[in-house]
Amino acid sequence: MKNGILKDKTKEIVAAYAFLAPNLIGFLIFTSIPVLASLGLSFMKWDLLSSGPQFVGFKNFIELVNDPYFLKYCWNTVYLMASIPLSMTGSLLLAIALNQKLKGTVVFRTIYFLPTICSGVAIFMLWRLIYNPNFGFLNTMISSFGDLLGLKVSGPNWLTDETWAKPAFIIMSVWQGVGGYNMILYLAALQGVPRDLYDAAEVDGANSWQKFWAVTWPQISPTTFFIAIMSLIGGFQAGFDQAYIMTGGGPNGSTTTIIFYIFNNAFNWYHMGYAAAISWVLFLIVFVVTLLKWRFYGKNIHYA
């Protein structure tokens, strides 16, 4: 009898490792070992071409702290995250509107979701055309609006002007994100607010505004916090595709983000060690945000 149980246990362990094997092998080769390798690489200097990697201690990190470009690109990355509060506010308003059970809600939801679905190269190309200073759709709209008011206005050179390139990216991000995942999360959160809380507030004579701040807002605050943290984590790692397609990181480096700098260092200039060092700094930043999330939200890991 005891022997049988032991046999069953062995069988279970063998089965478990058999199920696990394909994923685990891939996980070791393409994730866990590279993580360690990358840490090692960040203490080395290597251009891929010469004899081999050369240990340089903390030199990469010291260089990084004094690298004016790196600091500038960090600032760019943070600046571009201005789109986060904007699109979150938009998502919440949209979710509230779509939660009123109007006619055509499903159609609206689909349309608002389209920009999120069609992200990527094609959409960035479209926006490069939209931002064309002379004939782009946006500046055409701005000038015809000006004509309506009897003014001669012309829009800026969005993507080639250092002051406008980042706002251009922010507008595009808001357009892309406002009706997307966050809106769906907010919608689900709103539907989860218990009905009797609203009834009770109504009995107390609360108007819609008061009901929102006294009932809705506190009830959905976990969702707000979750979305904010996830957007921050994503935001620090964002900005490659759009910069690559629309501006090449310019004008004058004003749309280069951390990830774009890592890419350039590693795959254009072959500064492998330096690129690895930047990627670890990026990891550190993301890790601090994750700690914040754990601190306030418990250790439930959602996506990312």
Add this chain to the structure above:
Amino acid sequence: MGTHIDSLIRDEMKKEREASGTAARRKYLLAVTEFKSRSPFKRAAQRSILFILLLLGAISMAAPFLWMISTSLREANQVFVDNRVWWQEWIPTSFVWQNYLKVWEVVPFARFYVNSIVVSVLITAGQVTTSAMAAYAFARLRFPGRDKLFFGYLATMMIPGAVTMIPVFILLRHLGWIDSYKALILPGIFSAYGTFMLRQFFLTLPKDLEDAAKIDGCSYRRIFWHIILPLSKPALATLTTFTFMGSWMNLMWPLIVVNTHTKYTLPVGLAYFQGVHGTDWVLLMAASMMMILPILIVFLFNQRFFVEGIKLTGIKG
């Protein structure tokens, strides 16, 4: 945690309401407030305003797409024209459907398309399969080191892709795999996130069926195949959709590991197209339309999975 607070609040409010008067009086008060705040006229007006606002928003969401379509159908010299009547901004003077055919001749677009389909399908199939198998082991089987190993998976989920990207590139270069389909596909097949998500879903499945099957002497392989997988269709569909979309749109990885045209996927191909014919907007827009079309179709038919999937990954934990 959230639900606990909810129930506390609810209890508190219940007590308060009971204290504030009889049920009849409460009903009366509710009816009064209902009447005050929702006179039919005011309500209809509010709803119409809301509807109009939503409509305006939807138009600004859709406008860029419509402009994209109209640009893709113009004559090449009709993209940039001064002082047009406003509707001519939106409707081409003549519809040039040949633009869509021309794209396939100017660059090896068919090749990019096939590459993208092959790469995305293989990555998706591989990732869903390996993730589901590992998730089953993590969710249902007992083996030494399980929890530590799972914690290892979780820990890597917060590491930015940029960290692993460089050593993986160096590894593939050592193996001589740069500029091959293997380099495009293999690293994408293994996902800690997919494993995590499916494990969470498997944990919610009832265990009775499996226990019964085990007593009948069913093997783990058959339990996995005949019980777990059929019960997990929504989660599998969600992972499939997201993985496919992610790899269809992925620009950076193919850019890193591939350098001959014949192995380009659509995003890299499109970027290359832009580099060569950067001002040929008509063709660029036609090509872009054709790139997003499959995703659009997948989305329109599987909307449910998107919405459910977002809720699944976002709300539960």
